[in-house]
Amino acid sequence: MDPIMLFLYWLGGIFLFFSLFALFFTIEQQTYGVIQRFGKFVRVVGPGLGIKIPWIEWVVGRVNVRVQQLSVKVETKTEDNVFVHLVISVQYFVQPTKIYDAFYKLQDPQGQITSFVFDVVRARVPKITLDHLFEKKDEIADAVKSELDATMDEFGLGILKALVTDIEPDARVKEAMNDINAAQRQRIAAAEKGEADRIMKVKAAQAEAESKALQGQGIANQRKAIIEGLRESVDDFKRSVEGTTSQDVMNLVLMTQYFDTLKDLGSGAHNNTIMIPHSPGHMGELAEQMRNAVITGNAVGSKNKKE
Structure with a gap:
């Protein structure tokens, strides 16, 4: 061949x-x-x-045509002259019915989206204070999405979602905000603690008042029982021993209580009471003083009634 x-x-x-x-x-x-x-x-x-x-x-x-995400970091100034950095995340995709537009009409889709994000953010944030910026971040995201939807549809791109993923003020401003928040929390904590202390003191005072009332009632009942017992003892003693007067019985009772008191003081292991030298004869003087006090009180009461 x-x-x-x-x-x-x-x-x-x-x-x-x-x-x-x-x-x-x-x-x-x-x-x-x-x-x-x-x-x-x-x-x-x-x-x-x-x-x-x-x-x-x-x-x-x-x-x-898969969904893609573009994060754009924008530096701008708020209404109260605080510089902040916002991170806007835009989720976008190419519409399957507009492949021709996406391929031939737009050279750099990410650059175009970034430009529109800068334009919207820098037009809105300077009208908002820093405190309100955190509250209105969803409004900013919606504004970015609306602007991109209307513009990028011509180039075959659809906007799924726009999110404000981060708001970062200047470091000094952030530190000042943290100090303010800490001071507010400390003030609230102090107020709550003061209220709790007040409630505890009120409850303690109420409990003490109720305790003293019950204690006074107990003492009154105790003295009433003692008086009733003494009255019965005096009557029984006078009936048993002829010629005995009520004064003799009272002196005997005082003497008995005197010795009981000495016994109680001496039986305690940790008593620190200092006994001053005295004689049992002083009981007569004590009884006489008590009797004179009663007589004087009765006389004063009678005089007041006459007047």
């Missing part, structure tokens, strides 16, 4: 072999392929095995 023909056959075989490989292509899941013919857009193909004209049609790009 002619060597030239053999070379041509060999060259044709190689061409067919590579053309066969160039005929088929695959597109991954959640991805769309963009086909061009001689530099002109032809069609969009979905995931799976695809066929194209070898050497004429080319897969010039693959567009991922």
Whole structure:
């Protein structure tokens, strides 16, 4: 065989072999392929095995339609002149029905989204104080999403969610805020502790008052019983011993109580009472003083009644 023909056959075989490989292509899941013919857009193909004209049609790009997240850090100033850093996270995706727009109309989608985030945040945050900024972060996120929805739809992008993921004031401002919060909590704790102490003191005073009332009632009942017992003892003693007066009986009772007191003082192991020298005869003087006091009290009472 002619060597030239053999070379041509060999060259044709190689061409067919590579053309066969160039005929088929695959597109991954959640991805769309963009086909061009001689530099002109032809069609969009979905995931799976695809066929194209070898050497004429080319897969010039693959567009991922999965949800992607872009975090944008923005520095701005609040209404009360505090510089803060906000981190805005934008979740976006390419709309499967607008692959052409996403591939041909927008060169840098992340850069475009970042520009709009900066514009919205720096237009709204300077109208809000730092304290209200934490409360209105959802409003800022909604504003970012609304602005991006209206703009990026033209370029085939959909906005799933916009989130304000972090608000970080200047370090000195943050330290001052922490000091203020700590002082407020300490003030509340002090107030609560004072209220608790007040309640405890009130309850203790009430308990002490009730205790003293019961103690006084007990002492009154005890003295009443003692008086009743003394009265019965005096009457019995006078009936048993003829010629005995009530005064003699009272002197005897006082003497008995005197010796009982001495006995109690001497029987205690830890008593520290110092006894002053005296004689039992002083009991008569004590009885006389008590009698004179009673007589004087009765006289004063009678005089007051007459007046």
